[in-house]
Amino acid sequence: MRRFVILFPVLLLALFAFQLTPPGQALVVPWTELVADTSAGLVRTFDGDARSMGKVLFSERTGFAVSIEAGCNGVEAMLVLLAGILAFPAPWRLKLIGLAIGVVAIQALNIVRIVSLFYLGQWDAKWFEWAHLYIWQSLIMLDALIVWLLWIRAVAQAPQPSAQA
Amino acid sequence: MESGRRRILAGAATALALLPVFLAIWYVAAIPLAWIPGKAALPVIRVASGGAATMALKGRELVYTVKLEMPYRPGGVPRVAAEVEVAAAKYTYGIALFLALALAMRQSRRPVPILMGVVILVVLPAFGIAFDALKQLGATRGLPPFLAWGTAMREAVALGYQAGTLLLPTLAPVAIWLVVGRDVWLPPAFAGGSRAT
Numbered sequence: 001m002r003r004f005v006i007l008f009p010v011l012l013l014a015l016f017a018f019q020l021t022p023p024g025q026a027l028v029v030p031w032t033e034l035v036a037d038t039s040a041g042l043v044r045t046f047d048g049d050a051r052s053m054g055k056v057l058f059s060e061r062t063g064f065a066v067s068i069e070a071g072c073n074g075v076e077a078m079l080v081l082l083a084g085i086l087a088f089p090a091p092w093r094l095k096l097i098g099l100a101i102g103v104v105a106i107q108a109l110n111i112v113r114i115v116s117l118f119y120l121g122q123w124d125a126k127w128f129e130w131a132h133l134y135i136w137q138s139l140i141m142l143d144a145l146i147v148w149l150l151w152i153r154a155v156a157q158a159p160q161p162s163a164q165a
Numbered sequence: 166m167e168s169g170r171r172r173i174l175a176g177a178a179t180a181l182a183l184l185p186v187f188l189a190i191w192y193v194a195a196i197p198l199a200w201i202p203g204k205a206a207l208p209v210i211r212v213a214s215g216g217a218a219t220m221a222l223k224g225r226e227l228v229y230t231v232k233l234e235m236p237y238r239p240g241g242v243p244r245v246a247a248e249v250e251v252a253a254a255k256y257t258y259g260i261a262l263f264l265a266l267a268l269a270m271r272q273s274r275r276p277v278p279i280l281m282g283v284v285i286l287v288v289l290p291a292f293g294i295a296f297d298a299l300k301q302l303g304a305t306r307g308l309p310p311f312l313a314w315g316t317a318m319r320e321a322v323a324l325g326y327q328a329g330t331l332l333l334p335t336l337a338p339v340a341i342w343l344v345v346g347r348d349v350w351l352p353p354a355f356a357g358g359s360r361a362t
Contacts, residue, residue: 001351012332012336013328016327016328016331016332017324020323020324020327070327070331071330071331076331076332080332080336133254133255133258134188134254134258134261135184135185135188137258137334137335138184138188138258138259138261138262138335139181139184140335141262141335141336141339142177142180142181142184142262142266142339145177145266145339146173146174146177149173149177149349149350150170150173150174152350153167153169153170153173156169157167
């Protein structure tokens with residue numbers, strides 16, 4: 001337990017600081033653009049009126065646009081989950097499985113967040129602000145927490161390898 | 166489905182149902198809730214800016230007035246005053262998430278730890294509020310010569326602002342809930358510290 005309590009904040013702070021540096025941004029920016037592109041593709045599937053340009057998702061019909069900034073690309077939640085999984089004592093195979101499932105779970109919900117905000121913003125600015133600033137922020141972190149809780153249950157029940165020194 | 170997993174999913178579903186209720190209650194209480202971390206942020210703003218700072222509530226915004234001086238020079242002491250507004254609600258809504266989580270699961274429904282968690286979550290947003298105000302001061306035209314921040318200080322303000330905005334508001338309530346409700350998640354083997362990596 002002590003190891004986790006020390007390791008988790010250290011890892012999280014290191015990962016968080018890294019993603020703000022130029023090499024970190026070299027990963028985050030294309031990722032954010034991919035998120036915008038995927039969101040635009042999903043919206044187009046349903047009503048055909050969305051395009052993305054860089055990290056901006058916009059409607060050609062209404063001119064409404066949302067820019068996917070830090071905090072809206074799911075990166076922070078992924079970093080929290082990454083630090084939580086790396087800091088927790090578990091075999092590497094299970095850590096990698098947890099990370100893969102976690103990334104999918106967080107990003108899938110994040111796409112839902114962006115698409116919902118895209119429509120909400122065209123409907124009502126006040127509700128957009130509420131959902132953007134408070135509701136979705138909480139839901140994405142809740143998503144990461146649930147994945148992590150389920151993962152540590154799975155780790156606890158996994159067959160134990162032979163004891164290591 | 167395994168009972169532990171079912172318990173976690175049921176707890177998460179209850180937390181999800183409680184979240185809108187607590188967000189609504191938090192929103193009503195958000196103005197008085199902003200005052201405490203707003204005041205707690207003042208000493209940080211004073212020390213980091215090197216000036217005199219005061220705080221006032223304007224609607225839902227915290228308004229900081231910072232007065233700065235440069236050392237004496239012929240012709241007088243250069244003085245400047247700046248006002249920055251911080252939307253405190255962006256930093257305090259984690260209280261609602263914490264209460265929804267804490268009350269969703271029987272194992273974490275413990276009044277004293279919940280109360281302590283709420284107290285921490287009322288004060289902790291001071292971090293984000295202080296760095297938000299400092300970031301705005303650093304970006305105010307004409308102010309940098311008065312602030313005289315070096316590169317390290319500017320980087321620290323940027324990192325503090327990012328962490329205070331993007332991480333703390335949602336991570337802090339979850340982390341505090343993990344302490345309050347550790348019986349929910351802590352596997353017995355892990356609690357005993359006997360697992361090998």
